[in-house]
Amino acid sequence: MPHQSAVSPPPDLFHLLRSNEPPQEAQIPVIRDIISDDKNRISLLDAEIVSLQSQIHNLNATLAQSLQKRNDAKLHALQHHCILSPIRRVPPELISEIFGRVCGGEAGKRLPWYLGHISRSWRHTALSLGHLWSSITVELHLSKTDVLMASMEEQLRRAARVSLDVHFPDSLGQPVLKSPQKTAPAHCGAGLASPCRGPLGTVSEVGVPHYWITIPDIFSTAPRLREVMLTDHQLSESPSSILIPWQQISHYRGTYGSERQLEILEQSPNLLECALGFRGVLGVVSNLTPTLPYLRRLTLDPHTAVRNITAPMLEDLFLSSSTLRGLSWAQPLLLRCSSTLQRLALRQSTICMELIPVLRGLPLLAHLVLEYSAGTDNAQTDFFNALSTAAATSKPLVCPNLTSIVYGYRFKGQSSKEAFFAMATSRFRPTSARYRPLSCLRLYAVRYILSDSMLSRMTLLKDQGFDAAFLNERESEFLGENLFVF
Numbered sequence: 001m002p003h004q005s006a007v008s009p010p011p012d013l014f015h016l017l018r019s020n021e022p023p024q025e026a027q028i029p030v031i032r033d034i035i036s037d038d039k040n041r042i043s044l045l046d047a048e049i050v051s052l053q054s055q056i057h058n059l060n061a062t063l064a065q066s067l068q069k070r071n072d073a074k075l076h077a078l079q080h081h082c083i084l085s086p087i088r089r090v091p092p093e094l095i096s097e098i099f100g101r102v103c104g105g106e107a108g109k110r111l112p113w114y115l116g117h118i119s120r121s122w123r124h125t126a127l128s129l130g131h132l133w134s135s136i137t138v139e140l141h142l143s144k145t146d147v148l149m150a151s152m153e154e155q156l157r158r159a160a161r162v163s164l165d166v167h168f169p170d171s172l173g174q175p176v177l178k179s180p181q182k183t184a185p186a187h188c189g190a191g192l193a194s195p196c197r198g199p200l201g202t203v204s205e206v207g208v209p210h211y212w213i214t215i216p217d218i219f220s221t222a223p224r225l226r227e228v229m230l231t232d233h234q235l236s237e238s239p240s241s242i243l244i245p246w247q248q249i250s251h252y253r254g255t256y257g258s259e260r261q262l263e264i265l266e267q268s269p270n271l272l273e274c275a276l277g278f279r280g281v282l283g284v285v286s287n288l289t290p291t292l293p294y295l296r297r298l299t300l301d302p303h304t305a306v307r308n309i310t311a312p313m314l315e316d317l318f319l320s321s322s323t324l325r326g327l328s329w330a331q332p333l334l335l336r337c338s339s340t341l342q343r344l345a346l347r348q349s350t351i352c353m354e355l356i357p358v359l360r361g362l363p364l365l366a367h368l369v370l371e372y373s374a375g376t377d378n379a380q381t382d383f384f385n386a387l388s389t390a391a392a393t394s395k396p397l398v399c400p401n402l403t404s405i406v407y408g409y410r411f412k413g414q415s416s417k418e419a420f421f422a423m424a425t426s427r428f429r430p431t432s433a434r435y436r437p438l439s440c441l442r443l444y445a446v447r448y449i450l451s452d453s454m455l456s457r458m459t460l461l462k463d464q465g466f467d468a469a470f471l472n473e474r475e476s477e478f479l480g481e482n483l484f485v486f
Contacts, residue, residue, distance in 0.1 A: 009030070009031075009034055010030060013030070092121075092125050095125050096125060099132055100129070100131060100132065102115075112132040127158060130159045130161070130162040131159075133154075133155040133156075133158035134159045134165060135165045136156070136165070222245065223245075223248070225245060225248060225249070226248065226250045227250065227251040228249050228251070228252050228253070228254070229251075229252075229253045229254075230252075230253065230254035230255070231253055231277060235253075235275065235301050235320070237255050237277075238255045238277075240256075246268040247268065249268050250270055250271060250272045250273070251271070251272060251273045251274075252264070252271055252275070253274070253275040253299075254277070255277030255301070256277075256278070256279060257280040258278050258279075258284050258303055258304070258305035259286055259288070259305075261278060261305065262286055262289075262290055262305055263288060265288075265290035265292060266288055266290040269291075269292065269294075270294060271292050271295050272294055272295065272296055273295075273297040273298075274297070274298050275298075275299035275318075276299065276300055276301060276306075278301050278303035282304050283304050286305060286308055289308045289309075290308070290310070291310040291312070292309070292311045293312060295313060295314055296313060296314065296315045296316065297314075297315065297317075297318075298314055298316065299317075299318040299320065300317070300320065301320050301321070302319060302322070302325075302327075302329055304329050306333055307330070307332040307333060310333070311336070311337050312337060313337075314333075314340055314341055315340055315341060315342045315343065316341075316343040317330075317334070317337075317341060317344050318347070319345065319346050319347060320347050321348045321373075322347060322348060322349040322350070322373075323349070323350050324350050324354055327346075327350075327358060334358060334361065338361050338362055338363070339363075339364065341364065342364055342366045342367065343365070343366065343367040343368075343369075344362065344365055344367070344368055344369070345368075346368075346369065346371065347369070347371045347373075347408075348371055348373035349372065350373060350374045350375050351370070351372055351374070351379060351380045352375050352376075352383055353379065353382050353386060356383065356386045356398060359387070359398050359399050360395070360396050360399075362399065363399075363400060363401065365399045365402055366401050366402060366403050367402075367403070367406075368399065368402060368404070368405050368406070369405075369407075370405070370406070370407050372407075372409055372410040373446075376412055377412035377415055378415070378416075380416035380419070380420075381415045381416045381418075383419075384416065384419035384420045384422070384423040387399070387423050388419075388422060388423040388426045388427070389427060389432050389435045390426050390431050392431070392432040392434065392435070397434055400434055400436065401436050402435075402436070403436055403437070403438060403440065404440040405424070405438065405441050405442070406442045407420075407441075407442070407443050408443075408445070408446040409445065409446060409454075410447060417453075417457075421461070424441055424468070425461070425464075425466075427441075428441075428461070428464075439467060440467045441461070441466065441467065441468040441469075442468075442469060442471050442475075443468075443469075443470050443471070444470060444471040444475075450470065458470065
């Protein structure tokens with residue numbers, strides 16, 4: 001559609017556009033011609049706009065059709081591309097392994113219910129793996145018990161005869177049962193009035209992390225129960241109401257008053273590993289003197305009751321606090337296992353010469369963990385000088401079989417630092433043939449940042465071919481979190 005240019009007004013009309021003066025009689029017809037001409041142009045432009053809008057509408061419709069065709073083609077290609085996906089060629093055995101690692105075997109996780117949503121083959125694999133369904137959480141506070149029972153029955157059916165982990169959580173804690181075989185559904189109360197009924201013939205482990213939980217007498221007839229954890233790793237107080245068949249327990253962690261703790265040990269002659277926390281006043285004298293003939297590993301929260309314990313086959317001992325006072329309580333125990341103890345961890349220790357007689361009385365000690373808590377520069381210096389192989393005399397040697405040292409250090413001065421590295425060098429290259437060479441040295445800083453001077457000293461040891469290194473952050477956390485660090 002041709003465009004029509006606007007008619008230019010005569011020069012004598014310009015001043016009328018810029019003022020309020022009235023036009024002359026001769027100018028009025030000219031002005032009306034200009035107005036008429038503009039109206040004609042507006043009509044022509046309106047028609048042009050309508051035509052363009054129609055074209056745009058048609059183009060949008062064509063564009064929408066093209067976009068839909070493109071999306072359809074993309075989806076079609078993607079569907080066929082999935083046929084070539086490598087996951088289709090992964091063998092079921094590998095998928096089973098992946099499922100097992102994803103679920104982790106922790107009770108309460110609902111992942112097995114969702115694995116079947118991926119594909120038909122994944123669903124078949126998930127439903128056929130009994131161990132994925134072996135973690136059952138019995139949430140007693142749920143109002144829809146019919147849904148809960150249906151879920152539990154399905155899990156029991158899917159678990160077949162694999163090990164079960166059954167949790168009974170409440171608002172305060174999570175008691176845990178573990179069994180090496182399938183627990184029969186009949187053992188679970190239909191109305192959930194109590195966690196279980198009848199003997200728990202397949203339960204092998206029970207854990208109760210909070211002392212305020214009340215547990216009914218459901219473990220007295222659990223012939224396969226072997227592991228009992230009645231406190232956390234900080235050895236907080238344990239529940240007083242729980243009843244355990246102690247004579248069959250091999251692994252135990254709990255915290256009670258000294259008399260109660262000694263009673264438990266007397267009833268537990270088959271213990272292999274044990275972590276003991278004590279509550280109550282110190283200095284209590286007890287007539288109970290439990291002997292643990294098979295005990296191999298022991299963690300102790302220092303208390304006067306420790307001296308009443310005998311463990312003739314003990315190999316690993318962890319003292320969570322080894323001040324001189326706490327160490328004096330453990331001294332009788334150390335003397336009674338001096339011919340078997342191979343690994344000793346002294347956390348929060350006072351580094352001084354009083355430790356040397358203790359270490360000298362442990363001739364088979366191969367691994368030593370020390371963590372600084374107190375000790376002057378002179379006391380540390382004397383201790384490390386005495387631990388050096390250069391100090392060997394006619395007296396009994398100090399740890400002649402020591403091959404591994406982990407030290408949480410905090411040197412109080414330059415003298416103690418020099419004595420430590422001289423000791424380490426002498427242990428790596430013993431000056432006496434009666435000492436075994438040190439094979440591993442690990443350090444971590446206690447309550448302050450690693451210094452450049454420590455880095456340079458450790459680098460010097462490594463340059464001499466010695467296995468000496470700092471623990472990284474994760475290793476240090478692991479050392480603090482675990483009761484048995486060997």
